Amino acid sequence: MAISSLPCVQPVDILLDSIKWDDKGLAVAIAQNVDTGAILMQGFVNKDALATTITSRKATFFSRSGATLWTKGETSNNFINIYDMFVDCDRDSIIYLGKPDVPTCHTGLETCYFTSIGDLLKEQEVEETNLALTTLYSLESTISKRELELAGKHGKPSWTKRLLLDENLLCAKIRAEADELCRPLEEKEDSSCTASEMANVIYHAMVLLRHKDVKIENVLEVLRRRFSQSGIEEKQSRASTES
């Protein structure tokens, strides 16, 4: 996914001219975490800002208030490192697909989107920060909350709490769920439950990750490093030839 440093048939200038800049010479740029898919922040770019990002591979924007270029991290040294950029079908919106050195928001949070409109419109009091989490990270957050509740003493513990408290139960479940995922394939049985069985594997394995204090983002980083180097296939293929 890295931007090539080879000589270009379509030079940067032609690319920049192909963007539909608005009447102020701007387009939208959305920084997205390449591993988690989290939308980190959104800014605007002009031609110079996009050209700078292409060259430096650090997310750079045009500040509408200051009317200047600014590279996220230029003062803090905490950049959003770009893996690739994508333009949309209208050519007026750009995704900066990258990896932040540290949490992106000036508040110290992972992303700038931590205020839920759903929460704001609810009657009851709301959590102060509620990050825009997609399914996997919402599940991760739920599991973390269950761990925090472990100290509490209200009623029957949830299934997640029981798994967190009992390592043998957790491991037995992970093995059993992996087995249930495989059996229909081996026995050529109906496999209409594959998604559900895989969901069970992921959920239980994520409880183990919580137990080990490993984030799913770390796992995705491993996967990205492996298969961007064609590593996973090579390593596995080697191991299997050797054995």
Next chain:
Amino acid sequence: MAISSLPCVQPVDILLDSIKWDDKGLAVAIAQNVDTGAILMQGFVNKDALATTITSRKATFFSRSGATLWTKGETSNNFINIYDMFVDCDRDSIIYLGKPDVPTCHTGLETCYFTSIGDLLKEQEVEETNLALTTLYSLESTISKRELELAGKHGKPSWTKRLLLDENLLCAKIRAEADELCRPLEEKEDSSCTASEMANVIYHAMVLLRHKDVKIENVLEVLRRRFSQSGIEEKQSRASTES
């Protein structure tokens, strides 16, 4: 994550007034797939568009060219169904977290971001469409490509191809990787490899998903439905009490 229909302490009008609308009365709205995290499309909203989305729970934008409101799907009946919305720390950018009825882009593709700037700047010929995929979906796409290559006859097959061709090998690997994930926890051993072991579990289980023609998005849908209904914990807790 659903927007409450209860009476509001902070009515919609107060919320709408809290948004920092630009000199044209607009803010950015980014539609994101609640399960995969894919950025589906980006548009602009004015007060009316955001108010309409809050009420209808269908992603609605303000068309800058037509100077009208438009609800994605108003002619096709294929909507982006909203689960929640998030405003950023500057209050001028909004995430529409939702689920599209069908692929979002008018081209028929999943998202509007299918042109890689990295590709455009490369010397060699590039794929016509290259969706902005984050790690898990990039891996899923790689596994699909390996399957398509199965018909080809070039050299030694990759590890993924071998797994796709040999169900017993695939299932043996999934069980072995689940075991390797669990053993350090049971035996209180060093667990510095947890992320790597989990990566192995995910990769091999994703090859099985490909084999069964199940998308990781379907698995995440199952997880979302379960834990948004507190289903997964209840079901598992019940099963475990029963057994």
